Amino acid sequence: MKRLLLTIITSFIWIIFSSVNGWSQTPALQDQSLGFNYVIADITANSILRFEQKIDTGNYVSINIPPVANDALTPAGSNTYKTPLPALTVGIHSVTLRACASIGCSADSASFSFKLLVIATPTGIRIIGLDNE
Numbered sequence: 001m002k003r004l005l006l007t008i009i010t011s012f013i014w015i016i017f018s019s020v021n022g023w024s025q026t027p028a029l030q031d032q033s034l035g036f037n038y039v040i041a042d043i044t045a046n047s048i049l050r051f052e053q054k055i056d057t058g059n060y061v062s063i064n065i066p067p068v069a070n071d072a073l074t075p076a077g078s079n080t081y082k083t084p085l086p087a088l089t090v091g092i093h094s095v096t097l098r099a100c101a102s103i104g105c106s107a108d109s110a111s112f113s114f115k116l117l118v119i120a121t122p123t124g125i126r127i128i129g130l131d132n133e
Contacts, residue, residue: 038051091115
């Protein structure tokens with residue numbers, strides 16, 4: 001049992017680190033969220049009604065004004081907004097954002113690339129006797 005657990009943990013670590021080394025994209029899991037910063041004063045000054053996101057080459061979709069999720073990386077005078085990742089296929093994706101008011105939308109943000117991955121679930125769980133080790 002200890003050997004099986006050690007093998008699973010070692011495999012998991014190897015998959016994560018061997019994969020990440022070759023990526024220029026940030027790795028992400030489906031249940032994670034995108035975060036982005038926006039200056040607090042600009043929400044009011046520009047009468048921002050919503051943010052929109054574009055995934056890959058798709059169309060812009062409103063994400064309204066997402067919940068604030070400030071953290072240690074949030075710049076002073078800004079808020080970090082958090083929006084869930086939409087359902088995506090495994091692989092490399094990019095997201096572009098813009099802020100929108102009643103008179104129109106801002107220019108596109110810089111594109112942010114990430115690689116969505118799925119960590120394989122262990123299979124074949126069983127009791128192994130002494131003669132099967």
